[in-house]
Amino acid sequence: MYVMGQAVPVTQAVVRVPQEERTRVMRQRLLDATADLLATEGFAATTTMSVAERAGVSRGALLHHFPSKNDLVVAAVAHVMSSRDDDLRAKADRITGARTRPVLEMLADHFTSPVFMAALELWVAARTDEALRAEVFRLEREVGRQTHALTVELLHADESRSGVRELIQATLDLVRGLGLASALSDDAARRNHILDQWALTLEKELA
Amino acid sequence: MYVMGQAVPVTQAVVRVPQEERTRVMRQRLLDATADLLATEGFAATTTMSVAERAGVSRGALLHHFPSKNDLVVAAVAHVMSSRDDDLRAKADRITGARTRPVLEMLADHFTSPVFMAALELWVAARTDEALRAEVFRLEREVGRQTHALTVELLHADESRSGVRELIQATLDLVRGLGLASALSDDAARRNHILDQWALTLEKELA
Known part of the structure; x- marks a missing residue:
């Protein structure tokens, strides 16, 4: 893939593709x-210095x-959320x-994953950082909308029925709260009991 | 209250009370x-320097x-939680x-208040700070137990019935999630709709 320091007889178009690919791979890393x-x-320990070192760039x-x-942390959380x-x-x-x-279970797995913890660090930092707040707020709103739409789809829920939209939102706020509760320790046993009960209640309500 | 630089003829006992009171007031401040x-x-901007300045000490x-x-931030969150x-x-x-x-409504008010935001900063900082983690985990567990017991009491819930304990826990994880959602912007309108629906569901389940 790499064409370095050699007078290889390639056309401009052929060279451009590996260059773009190299850039894409480096950004992703x-x-x-x-x-x-x-x-x-x-958040505090995530600096351009520590990132460059970790990525080997x-x-x-x-x-x-x-x-x-700020550009880096916002782009990073948007990136990991988009593959979710x-x-x-x-x-x-x-x-x-x-x-x-x-x-x-899947939602709870996501909200207790490193992807959620990275987002949590960014949300909390943005709370008291004027320069970050507007951009992170836009990202949060977009991610929130996507997560809501995805949850409706996964649960086969009918949002035209009264109360269903709010129950989906409550479910997402519940798993967000469970994510926060798992930040300091393994909360899996408690979480499983809560989700068992919520599944029963939610099924009744959505039926 | 203050006895300073004057040869006032007071007994040891009388002097000791104002001294203890001064200490108590200063700690609280x-x-x-x-x-x-x-x-x-x-969390990052809360330093012994900025606190001393803010408190005028x-x-x-x-x-x-x-x-x-670390002593200061743990004691501060324990202090504001205890009056809650x-x-x-x-x-x-x-x-x-x-x-x-x-x-x-009361629970949501608490979980969107400055008291919760102070705790959120401490929980998230402790996540990646070895020296803080054990102590903050103990505090979180204690606060969690108290909040659970208080919620059972306030809702007049009967935890001997199957599923009630988990629904109370789910309610607290829900308001915790709502607290986190309110960190970046005013989320009150959405929150009110969710709580209206949650109250209907919870009343049916607890009845």
């Missing part, structure tokens, strides 16, 4: 390293793609039989 | 300033009472008629 650092080390190259830490929906749909396609409990 | 800074400026005096930032239960009980005593919706 930087965004994955950023999300990983947010989830494991937190020079700080100059990083700053060429992402001029500031495809994952959830693929898992949901493998569900056979009753859907509610397995869908709740 | 430091803890309130810390919780306030956590909620408004975030010398940094030396602060460090005499709280040797490190009395507030909630007093409010609940004024409820007449149907309890579920007004109790949910």
Whole structure:
């Protein structure tokens, strides 16, 4: 893929493709390293320096793609969130039989995952950072809308019925709360009991 | 209250009371300033320096009472949480008629308040800070237990019945999720619709 320092007889078009591919791969490596650092080390420890090191990319190259830490952290959370929906749909396609409990399990898995922890770090940092707030708010709203639409789809819920929209929202706020509760310790046993009960209640309400 | 630089003929006992009172008032001022800074400026900006300044106390005096930032932030969140239960009980005593919706409102008010935001900053910081984690985990567990017991009491719920314990937990995880959703913007309209629906569902299930 790499064409370096050699007088290879290639056309302009042939060279451009590997270059674009190299750029794409480097951006993705930087965004994955950023999300990983947010989830494991937190917002304060996620710096352009620590990301460049984790990704094995020079700080100059990083700053060429992402001029500031804020650009990097927002792009990183948008990046990891965008691949989430495809994952959830693929898992949901493998569900056979009753859907509610397995869908709740999938949602809870997501809201307790490193992807959610990276987003949590960004949301909380943006709360007290004027420069980040507007952009993170837009991202949160977009992610929230997508998650809501996806949950309606996965649960086969009929939002034209009264109260269904609010029950879907409540379900997502519930799993968000469960995600926060899992931030400090393994909360899986408690979470499973809550989801068992909520699946029963939600099934009755949606039926 | 203050006895300073004067040869006042007071007994040892009389002098000791104002001294203890001065200490108590200073500690409280430091803890309130810390919780306030956590909620408004975030964990990183809450330093022994900024707290001393906000409280109008010398940094030396602060460090005499709280040797490190970690001591200070843990004590501050424990302090603001401990006064919360009395507030909630007093409010609940004024409820007449149907309890579920007004109790949910009170809980949501708490989980979107500066007290919750201060706790959120501490929980998230502790996630990636080894030195803080064990202590904050203990505090979170204690606060969680108290909040659960209080919610059972306020809702007049009967936990001996199957599923009730889990529905109370789900309710608290829901309002925690709503608290997180309110961190970046005013989410009150959406929240009210969700709580209206949750109150209907919960009343049916608890009846």
